[in-house]
Amino acid sequence: MSYLAIKKEVKRGDIRPIYFMYGTQTYLMEDLVLDIIKQTVGSQDDPNLISFSLQDTLLDIALEEAETFPFFGGKKVVVVKDFSLVTTQKQEAKLDHDVTRLQQYIEHPSPESILIFLTPYEKLDERKKITKELKKKAAVVECCPFDEKMLSQWLDAQAKMKGFSFSEDGKERLVERLGAQLLLLVSEMEKLALYVGNDGVVNGEIVDLLVARSLEQDVFALIDFAVKNQLDKALIIYHDLLKQKEEPLKLLSLIARQLRIYYQVKEMSRRSYSQRDMASQLKLHPYVVKLASQQVNRFEDKHLLRLLEGAADTDYAIKSGKMEKTLAVELLLMKLATLNTK
Incomplete structure (x- = not known):
């Protein structure tokens, strides 16, 4: 189920015995865990809230805790962090986790406990039996970037x-x-x-x-002004970023990344990819793809390729000592403005 659907369930007090949360958006996991805590044990200081990490604790210990009666009655919340047993991720610590016992617990969870598994990884190993069992029996929450x-x-x-x-x-x-x-x-x-x-x-x-713009948004605006032949505004943003101690090489990297995104989105649009498919293929947030799609028609393919070459040449000139870095990036922005677009 989606994060939003599970959150509504929890808010109305519909609490499941086992939660299995996975994905790269750890904020969503933490937010849901807090909601579950509020609905069950009340606060993060309650003795009936226990957290473990599989990096340094055997799974058996967490399961024993889940099977133990809560203090003073009520409910117990057991949180298992870094639950990498459902992924191809190699564990740093050489701990022998008893997955068979977990499978038995999934079949007959303790009615007094809420067991929460947090898997902060992008992909699951769908071949593993424990992955299949959790996806079948637990409340599964995909904590991935929102569309x-x-x-x-x-x-x-x-x-x-x-x-x-x-x-x-x-x-x-x-x-x-x-x-x-x-x-x-x-x-x-x-x-x-x-x-x-x-x-x-x-x-x-x-x-x-x-609300101040993020660095990525500043770079987006910088490129936007440059391609509109508003070089003065682009340079104002650039020098403001330098005053904020941003490194020219870092800004160059972000400019090159944005130009690559434009080129990729333009090419995929030509091939009739949807914005959702582009986001998935390029591993970008859908909103980044949406913004890029609104800009790409300003560029001809040959201009984008020349600008990407220019960014690579600028990087080489800086790193080989042929050009001072602040001036080199400024000259690239001028090139961006003169190689205009439609």
């Missing part, structure tokens, strides 16, 4: 919890500025909530006023 629709729903839910709402342009502007970085989005929404007050509405102007 555009889920991100929108999540933002609305977070805003509601904080007592405000978004206008459509406000929500879009926030994602443009920060991307899908959930921790950063939550942090900035705290600030927005304080500014607009209870029942307030956050629009695009308020986001522009309060």
Whole structure:
């Protein structure tokens, strides 16, 4: 099930005996675990909340804890972190985990315990029996990057919890500025909530006023200004980033990455890939692909290739000592503006 669906279940008090959470979005796992704790033992200080890591603890010990009665009755929550037994990930510690005992527990979970497995890895080993058993018997939560629709729903839910709402342009502007970085989005929404007050509405102007652009968004804007022949604005952003102690080589790397994304998206669009398929193939967030799709028609293929070559040449010139790094990146931006586009 999706994170949002499980979260609704937990909020209404429908708690499952076993949760199996996997994926790269650890914030979502931590958020769900906190919700489960609130609904069951009440706080993170409760003695009936116990956490283990399979990096340094045998699985047997966690299962024994789950099978032990809670203190003073009620429920017990047992969290098993770094649960790599369902992946191809090699364990650093040489511990002999008893997977057979886990299979037996899955068949007959303790009614007094909630057992939570956290697997912060992108892929599961679907061939393993324990993977199949967990996916069949546990509440499975895929904690992967949101698509555009889920991100929108999540933002609305977070805003509601904080007592405000978004206008459509406000929500879009926030994602443009920060991307899908959930921790950063939550942090900035705290600030927005304080500014607009209870029942307030956050629009695009308020986001522009309060939320600073991320480094990636600055690079996106820098390229956008350059290809529109607004070199003065592009250079202002560049020199502002230098004042913030950003390294020219790092900025060059981000510029080259963005140009590669443009080229890949343009080529895949020509082959009739959907934006969802592009995001999956390129391992990018769907919103990054959406923004790139809106920009690629500014470029001809030959211009993109020449710009990518120019970025590679700039990198070589800096690293070989032929050119000073700050000036070299500035000259690349000038080339970006002169090799314009449609």
